[in-house]
Amino acid sequence: xxxxxxITGATRGIGKQIAIKLAKEGYDIAINYRRENEELANAKAxxxxxxxxxxxxxxDVSNFEDTKRFVDEVINEFGAIDVLVNNAGITKDMLILRMxxxxxxxxxxxxxxxxxxxxxNVVPYMMKKRCGRIINISSVVGISGNAGQTNYSAxxxxxxxxxxxxxxxxxxxxxLVNAVAPGFIETDMTSVLKDxxxxxxxxxxxxxxxxxxxxxxxVVKFLASEDSSYITGQVIxxxxxxxx
Ligand code: NAP
Numbered sequence: 001x002x003x004x005x006x007i008t009g010a011t012r013g014i015g016k017q018i019a020i021k022l023a024k025e026g027y028d029i030a031i032n033y034r035r036e037n038e039e040l041a042n043a044k045a046x047x048x049x050x051x052x053x054x055x056x057x058x059x060d061v062s063n064f065e066d067t068k069r070f071v072d073e074v075i076n077e078f079g080a081i082d083v084l085v086n087n088a089g090i091t092k093d094m095l096i097l098r099m100x101x102x103x104x105x106x107x108x109x110x111x112x113x114x115x116x117x118x119x120x121n122v123v124p125y126m127m128k129k130r131c132g133r134i135i136n137i138s139s140v141v142g143i144s145g146n147a148g149q150t151n152y153s154a155x156x157x158x159x160x161x162x163x164x165x166x167x168x169x170x171x172x173x174x175x176l177v178n179a180v181a182p183g184f185i186e187t188d189m190t191s192v193l194k195d196x197x198x199x200x201x202x203x204x205x206x207x208x209x210x211x212x213x214x215x216x217x218x219v220v221k222f223l224a225s226e227d228s229s230y231i232t233g234q235v236i237x238x239x240x241x242x243x244x
Contacts, residue, residue, distance in 0.1 A: 009088025013187035017213035061114030111155035167233030183239025206241030
């Protein structure tokens, strides 16, 4: 049996590119999605072009019962999960004076608790196999902070603490846990920004451009591969040099 990767929130954006990149490496892919739409069918078709299997599993990562069910679906179909990429994430940007309690809680619940929920259900299978890779998608704002993103940056900083603690817990079982911290990446998440705002952001990035989802996927591919077998508990920024 080939290797299997589960990627959460993988119908579009960074998650989709990660799924395609790992499919090109020969992984059978399970993509988790929240809402069924034509993007899901497109992602599945693109993955299958690489002669690998693609299972789609529905579920809201912030709901523990959903994650338990969809992890079981992946195990029933493929028998193992070798690589887990916790990618699903949302923003609800607002200055704290206007931010409602619900805006704070929902971002933490999807981004941070969602990462816990899926990981908690996957780790027992990796432990049994005595190997595995867990790659959590954080953000540079989890390190630097950003006005208007107290909820989001707290969730992404939380993912970094989670990554380092888990890396220490499971290293003896040969499970490697790392985080990737993207900077500004061109996806739906950043498409809400006006063009002049994007241009201003790009000006302040040493490499003078926003990143692509593929820039992030390339690093995830490395962290999933044998080439990174002595790396755990790390945060790798993919940000064109924004944060040094
Ligand atoms: P995106 O284009 O908005 O895509 C987000 C994906 O997550 C969608 O597939 C979405 O599914 C899914 N998702 C959201 N909530 C979910 C839930 N509760 N359960 C399951 N899936 C859920 O975002 P992106 O830019 O690709 O971001 C991917 C990850 O990278 C996120 O964790 C984000 O925080 C992080 N990141 C992005 C940037 C950036 O500049 N774009 C920078 C740093 C970090 P639906 O279609 O059903 O909503």
